[in-house]
């Protein structure tokens with residue numbers, strides 16, 4: 001899709017071409033330094049060298065000959081040393097950008113670059129019989145945002161939750177339950193009890209050969225379809241999933257498929273066979289299947305007792321996805337400790353020739369650190385589970401709402417607290433490069449002033465409240481404010497928006513489509529998060545410098561109201577890409 005700034009760039013290319021002095025491959029544009037009063041620059045070094053001219057001289061010549069149409073978004077062209085600088089025409093930019101937002105509404109910023117291409121995003125993927133640890137929480141949040149971004153870019157997106165519902169640990173769990181009975185109750189309590197049972201019996205398998213044998217037997221019986229084993233296994237999986245579902249709901253997470261590891265139980269044989277046939281793997285003297293690939297440590301696809309492994313299931317998963325969906329990409333959002341695992345599996349599948357038209361991408365991420373600088377871990381006793389995390393965030397956000405809006409009805413306050421609390425947790429995970437570790441710093445996460453969800457949500461809510469007031473409605477929250485605004489003030493002149501602060505806001509709105517694309521290319525939701533923050537800040541400067549309801553003239557007031565409406569819409573769209581709600585008021 002061509003948005004305003006794409007058009008601006010295209011027109012610059014055409015203008016430079018029109019001089020007849022610069023062959024197309026030499027036209028590369030750059031963003032000028034902040035102190036340069038221009039929006040895009042053409043550094044002429046390369047073409048000047050080619051022609052044997054001095055760069056400043058060439059820039060001057062180009063400035064004198066360059067031509068552009070009168071309705072172009074280009075406002076001004078000037079040479080400055082070795083640069084040809086281009087400034088946008090502010091009035092025309094405002095006209096085009098506001099029209100785009102008004103026409104596209106919730107899909108402003110979206111694109112069609114992914115048209116007809118399938119992309120599979122795998123995230124969350126917790127292990128059963130335990131509460132999600134922080135690694136899975138990060139995966140869930142980053143993965144959902146990447147999914148939203150890819151969907152917005154027009155990809156046919158599929159989300160898969162590759163739950164850990166298979167493997168030897170189920171043998172251990174079933175043994176434990178056989179000895180001690182099923183834990184009472186449901187949800188958090190039952191899961192916490194299962195975690196303890198598992199820890200106890202896992203330790204026992206190392207001390208007591210009889211228990212170890214029992215666990216192996218159960219694990220084998222489970223694989224062979226024994227009814228008792230299956231029944232307990234199903235109970236464990238169902239119980240974990242129904243505990244997790246409300247948490248997914250709160251985070252706005254949804255999956256197209258939940259094909260856990262068990263789903264691939266009967267799909268491993270062909271890959272195993274093929275690996276041996278193609279001599280990528282061999283059977284050693286004890287019967288284990290070993291993969292040896294250049295540049296990667298060896299790994300097993302089958303144990304000597306015939307059992308399969310995590311690697312085997314992941315290999316079968318890729319084969320299945322490939323055959324079923326023909327995706328252009330499969331994105332794995334899994335923490336950095338599994339880097340090697342994925343390098344091995346990806347290399348195996350590439351060598352076997354499975355993924356010729358599919359790019360396999362591992363988006364890895366760092367840890368969560370507590371306020372004293374320690375990584376969160378169950379064995380350190382500082383683990384934070386998702387449910388506790390969300391509840392804590394919600395209750396802290398409630399305190400904030402009680403302060404900012406004590407007069408709101410109770411139900412609305414609860415809803416805002418949920419949106420702000422959950423939003424602050426999501427934002428904390430997304431506002432910087434996922435490779436970096438994040439900290440749980442509640443004051444920063446819930447700050448109404450810093451780089452946080454509440455700040456951005458608050459700036460959005462301020463816009464909405466100004467719009468409601470302009471319509472003479474002081475308290476009522478209406479979803480139709482936009483339509484109403486267009487009905488009451490249908491005509492306005494965007495070229496009146498000529499104050500620097502207004503232009504800055506317009507330019508910020510114009511940048512959302514590019515931010516979304518860049519976030520998709522780099523698997524980097526933080527690009528969108530940064531855009532949200534910069535936009536909120538531009539808006540805040542605008543509010544300080546430009547009165548809206550009390551603008552100097554009725555015409556300017558109307559134009560500013562439309563600017564405010566467009567900014568609110570764009571901010572809401574940006575937040576939606578991150579998976580964060582934007583309440584109507586706060």
Ligand code: ARG
Pocket residue numbers: 122125126127162163164314332334
């Ligand atoms: N269940 C795994 C774990 O908790 C994560 C799964 C990641 N995805 C995959 N395809 N291996 O460690």
